[in-house]
Amino acid sequence: xxxxxxxxxxxxxxxxxxxxxxxxxxxxxxxxxxxxxxxxxxxxxxxxxxxxxxxxxxxxxxxxxxxxxxxxxxxxxxxxxxxxxxxxxxxxxxxxxxxxxxxxxxxxxxxxxxxxxxxxxxxxxxxxxxxxxxxxxxxxxxxxxxxxxxxxxxxxxxxxxxxxxx
Numbered sequence: 759x760x761x762x763x764x765x766x767x768x769x770x771x772x773x774x775x776x777x778x779x780x781x782x783x784x785x786x787x788x789x790x791x792x793x794x795x796x797x798x799x800x801x802x803x804x805x806x807x808x809x810x811x812x813x814x815x816x817x818x819x820x821x822x823x824x825x826x827x828x829x830x831x832x833x834x835x836x837x838x839x840x841x842x843x844x845x846x847x848x849x850x851x852x853x854x855x856x857x858x859x860x861x862x863x864x865x866x867x868x869x870x871x872x873x874x875x876x877x878x879x880x881x882x883x884x885x886x887x888x889x890x891x892x893x894x895x896x897x898x899x900x901x902x903x904x905x906x907x908x909x910x911x912x913x914x915x916x917x918x919x920x921x922x923x924x
Contacts, residue, residue: 767792770812777820787823791816862920869916874909881906 771788778784795815802811867875880886880894892902 766809766812769809770816773813774816774820778823783823787816787819790819790823794819862917866913866917866920869920870909870912873905874912877902877905877909878913 767788770791771784774788774791775781775784778787791812795812798815802808806814867878870878877891877895880891881888886894888902888906889899891897891906892899895902897905
């Protein structure tokens with residue numbers, strides 16, 4: 759970030775804050791934009807102004823932010839309907855994104871214990887009710903509900919840790 763003067767950073771910050779409502783999110787996007795710009799500074803050809811080039815990078819970072827936010831909302835707030843919501847939320851023109859998400863979900867599931875992975879697959883891939891899961895796993899309904907709840911939390915933590923590594 760030291761490669762950029764403060765006036766440019768302030769101007770870029772204002773640009774991002776106009777597009778992103780939450781100040782913490784805007785700060786994160788500013789940081790990511792400056793990091794990306796630093797890493798690709800050698801690619802700046804001068805065909806546009808430096809600030810326009812920074813705004814283009816910021817626009818990509820903002821789009822990535824909203825895409826990830828949308829996917830997380832789908833996964834965590836509407837997790838029971840994961841497959842249907844992904845299909846509805848992503849248009850046919852974004853098939854690649856859908857495949858990428860499936861891959862990330864599978865990777866996250868593989869990072870869980872076998873018990874947690876199994877109960878999530880039974881619930882969300884096979885569509886079994888908690889009562890059916892309890893019967894299949896020879897658990898009480900309460901035990902199945904408890905394990906499913908812990909598995910959901912483990913999935914969320916694993917998902918978050920994998921996305922921080924990226």
